[in-house]
Amino acid sequence: MAEEKHGEIFVDYDQISYKEETELFFKHLPGYTREYLVGLFPIAGWIGRYNLMWLVGDLIAGITVGIVVVPQSMAYAKIAMLPPQYGLYTAFVGLCVYCLFATSKDISIGPTAVMSLLVGQTVTRITSESATISATEIAVAFSLLTGAIAMFIGLVRLGILVDFIPACSIAGFMTGSAITITIGQWPKLFGIKGINTQDATYLIFGNFFKHLPNTKVDAAFGLIGLALLYGVRYGCQWLTKRYPKYSTHFFFLSIMRNGVLIILSTLISFLINIGKSTSPISILKEIPAGFQAMGVPRVDTDVISGIASSLPSGVIILILEHVAIAKSFGRINNYTIKPDQEIIAIGFTNIWASFFGAYPSTGSFSRSAIKARSGVKTPIAGIFSGLVVVLSLYALTPAFYYIPDATLAAVVIHAVADLVSGPSYIRRLASVSLWELFVFCVTVIVTFFTTVEYGIYASVGLSIVILLFRIARPRFWALGRVPLASDGPKYVTDDKSAGQQQQRYLYVPHSHPSLGKLVEPLPSGILMCRIDESFTYPNSGYISDRIIAYCQEHTRRGGKILTKGERAWNDDASPAMEAAREQLPLLHALILDVASVNRLDSSGLQAVVDAQSALNRFAGHHVEFHFVNIVHPVIRRALIVAGFGTQPVPGEDGQEILPVVPVSKDGPQQRHRQQKQAHDIEQEASTASHLSSVGDDHDGASSIEKHHADFIDTKSASTTTLSNPIPIPKDVYPFFHWSSDDAVNASLRSLSLRASLPSAEQEAVV
Template identity: 70%
Template sequence: MTNRSSAHAADIIIDYEEDSYRKQTQEFFHDLPHNIQQYIINLFPIASWIHRYNLQWLLRDLIAGATVGVVIVPQSMGYAKIAQLSPQYGLYTAFVGLCVYCLFATSKDISIGPTAVMSLLVGQTVTRITSVHDDITGPQIAVALSLLTGAIAMFIGLVRLGIVVDFIPAPAIAGFMTGSAITISIGQFPKLFGIKTVNTQDSSYLIFGNFFKHLPDTKLDVAFGLSALVWLYGVRFACQYLTKRYPKYSTTFFFISIMRNGVLVIFATLIAFLMNIGKSVSPISILKTVPPGFQAMGVPVVSTNLVSAVASSLPSGVVILILEHVAISKSFGRINDYTIDPNQEIIAIGFTNIWASFFGAYPSTGSFSRTAIKARSGVKTPIAGIFSAIIVLLALYALTPAFYFIPDATLAAVVIHAVADLVSGPSYIKRLAKISLWELFVFAAGVIITFFTTVEYGIYASVGLSIVILLVRIARPKFWSLGRIPLSSSTGTIQTSNEKSDPIEQQNYLYVPQNHPSLGKLVEDLPTGILMCRIDESFTYPNSSYIADRIIAYCKEHTRRANVVLSKGDRAWNDDANPVRDAARANLPRLHALIIDFASVNRLDSSGLQAIVDAQNSLNRYAGQHVEFHFSNILHPAIRKSLIVSGFANQPRAGFEDEHEANEKEILPIVPASRDGPIQRHQTNHTSTSTTGDDIEEAVETHYAQDNKEGKTFNSSDEESVTTAHSIYLPRDRYPFFHWSADEAVRTASRSIINRPEESSTVAVDHAEPQH
């Protein structure tokens, strides 16, 4: 920004110094050593807080870790069954995730381990592959998925591509998670009732139908399953009620509620043990042998045959791995007032799964239910996960004999109770419908497709639809034709020689869409021959042609064609002249200037720039004269620079042999223009005087000079402005077609219209223009 005193010492003239690529390169290499050092330090966030660790933190982490440990043991065994694996694989997955994550964590709350959605994906993948390949086992598939998805996630985090998470909206995540929760719950119904004649590997709708078909085959397991659900929900609702009734005991009721899973499994196991005394065959389905320790530990053996078999599940696995984890960590970060680093979290979850593959674990990620428990338990640091891991380790080495008699129906109840919280209820659907029907469609697609097919297809469908909708919104942005509403007069001051101040009034306007639902009836047109529009999106290659067409159609609808009579031979093949339509528009003014509000445009590429050029060329031919393009509220220096390069700073664009060639110049031609052949001349009437940038700049300088001579210090803007001790003049751009307010753009266009001989006798001077 530079100050120039051509009109007055206090005038602020806007300009920008170009930041050369050489300077940017020098700065990059100058900062490179520091950036590399900071990058390495950021890989281990634990180093930034471990030196502040104290006994009070230790106590709270111990309580939170033990609480989560009690919950994760039965959950992990139940989730392993969903993944079509033996129960111990769920414990392996829980142990490694809890241990390793704390080294890389930027979230204190999140709990890593087996989750319902990831277990469902692993289970569907195991079923699909083992049905085709007899030589591949379920544990091999699980280990391969853990290693490969972890490696891909870690790569994404290391190269800082975590931004891809932002392209997937929350309704898409909620959709496939809700669909997965419903699918898991339905898959647990046969186990809950002890029905073994239903194939739980079928699609959900088939399981649902076959469940009712074979309902007469219900066994004694139903007593364990239904009583378990009654216990789990009864304790939860009772504790919630008592917490509201007796708030001072809220912590006590919270821990009682959390213990309901462990108490249920202990008593159900005890009853099952008593029922099996003296019997060779159990009357109910039980868990049976769970090998102690880490029986599957070893270097992963991943063959090319195995990689090709699991390859189709890797994209959806990585999506679940990253999305579920980052979404949960961000949510609890907002709740508990700290910020997470998505890239670092992706590195953490990637390394955790790579390391877990050496223990025979399947992919793990953040769990919503256990994270909520951990946060409510008063956790202080990620080290709490180690205490949860100790509980899992104790279960693996000391409690496996007791796991033998755990009823399958009880584990099914634990799973159903856990995944039910993942279902987005009617209140969420109602709010989403009020906010966006398109997002509701994405949510519904994720739920329905997951329910009728697999979680993979549900993810692909919801994510794909979200991206398509995003691209459509970019390619078809909102285009607003603007009018104005007079505001209450703003007061400035006149500084006289005797230093007395007298108030003057300067009319300012509010510029709104002409079809605004509340203000539309108050909108009035701009001065004759001047139009204004606003684009609510970046002006780039997907939408450039659409926006140009909207600009041209809008201008033609509100102005008349030049009175030029062409013979049939001279008329262009694509001339859309219509005698009836032109006669209806005969009383409209010719287009003098178009003002484009760039306040919502944060990027302008070469295609967008060419589209503006094409629009101006088309309107020049339609109006039979040069149409000024003014730009207001250009907030990004790069956009301003692009407009300068293309010649919009001083119009008509110069640099070629004549005005016709200048107006037809391509900014970046795809195919170089041929040096042979005739120069095309346009059959338009250019007898009207075109206003150049120099003419406008001279008029603007004269306007400001007269204002300063009279002592006016008012400041034009879109809103009311009051002169204060710290007020400044409205900044002026160095170039006359760039403006810092819509009012100033309209006034500048109104001043230049009088230089057109044909229009000056009929045009009404904008009454907002100060009279001299």
């Protein structure tokens, strides 16, 4: 709240009690509950506006994606170490159910390369340890449990946890997984048998070249198919640039390449198998029609204990891959997704899919891109894609018999190659942050030499460690000032200097790369620093130490030089060192720029108190702490509680604001009388300085509390309409400022008042 008084604007905040906040919450609780329940089904908000134009767009996009998802699903199921039909089961449920909960129109749910790789590695690990659990039971239970965990996270609105994992981690395990999948498909592409494609990637890589002489005729299907896929893609892109008016035709021709390749290769495979009892190439063979795996998933202690170690990585992939893709397409197509609702959608989809025999599914980047480019209008397009999958399951399974495995391998390699972050991404990442590049590289390397599961853990763990380190060790800047040229007739407002133009300054670090040579120090006895992080328990001790060390480095000790016997046990300074520092000024005030501090907890507040107490002892008198750019009323309230609004702080130096251990009754209970007198003198000087700066007629003995009461009384009056521009506001507390210039000027005024005190009072201060 702002009030205009004596020609200047004063700022204060109305404090709302916890009781009022609680009453307000319960008053709005029914509305919050209704909004929460309605938000679970976003389809209810737009289904009433559904029209024929939307239907046409959804139909075209749905069928287009369906044509792509059928071959990809069967290929991804092979990566998951499951029969091909399980990929179709997974695709069907994800495509049909997602639209009920979706906040993204572009996302296509179904099997993905990274999730399939994790499921395959999990299946391989568990089946090698236990012969009583089948691969399909593992995959179905994995879908149920990861879906349940994801849905719980969404329902309790913990989607914020996704924000703790940076983009470089996602790019890292996506790139590592794409490399792993690509190399894992090489043996199938060349028809080479006897290589365990679930080994670590470097072992597959070595064994592939070791067995390369065993290449079969499958290589013809695989390599030609791969060349056809890339040829059609780049050919259509070139034709689109050459003939832009036919861009739509070339786009649909391009995305049909997977289906066309499967049809051609299957036809050739059928022809070369006529009259043969054994196929010369590896083919899919019989795929049962319909949903043959429907039923209640097996979830017992053996299954749960087997997949428990893979659940965290499964949930991370499930959520991260989906939310990242949804946000990306939301930004591209100008709509906003709700991460928590998307997590609920993906969770429910996987729970429901487990009863159809599906393994975990999430958003697919490549299919979502195709869906968006095809002109999709609403999430209902997924239902039409699901109908294409159902048609394939019931009508086309006999034709799937002759699909070559090498062709499916080519489809997989072609699809996952887009997930690899190329050299341009790495260059940009290196120019932005070497730490993020380090996370990216570690994730790719760990995935390459171990498994995608360990790669995820490495990326997430390393990212959190770096985040915590940045919080615990924030940047600390010692500030100087650069004089600014006058850009207009700006005059100070007090009568003593009326008509004089006020010099303004730019406050920047001494080490600023561009302005560092122009920076000049602040007036003698005044220092200024900036903290670029919230002031909380992980970094409070570090920031306090930096403040104390900075001030002690640039000022001298106050009072007499102590002898060796008078020094504290932890004081390593010598009289010679102190004598050499005599040319340094005595510290009078420290200005803290807290514009970047958006949180101050009890540990941070105590650290500021401790820093002031330590500097008081060092300087031999009270050191003023001024605060500039307090952005949040809660931070201001905390500083007021600690007494920083009306310094000097009454009570014991080094007092605990919120003591962890209660103060001992046997300890010191009150300040020495001479110290108390010094504080009274300092408070009088500070108050007189502030009142003179605002033009009040109070005498020097008046207190800031009286001035504050004056201000509170004016709140009942009608608010003055302020014109533009306004003078820089002033806080009702003299140590809180809205500009660095005001803080420096206030410090200079109190310094001049301190210098003008009688000698007896100065002795009491020092």
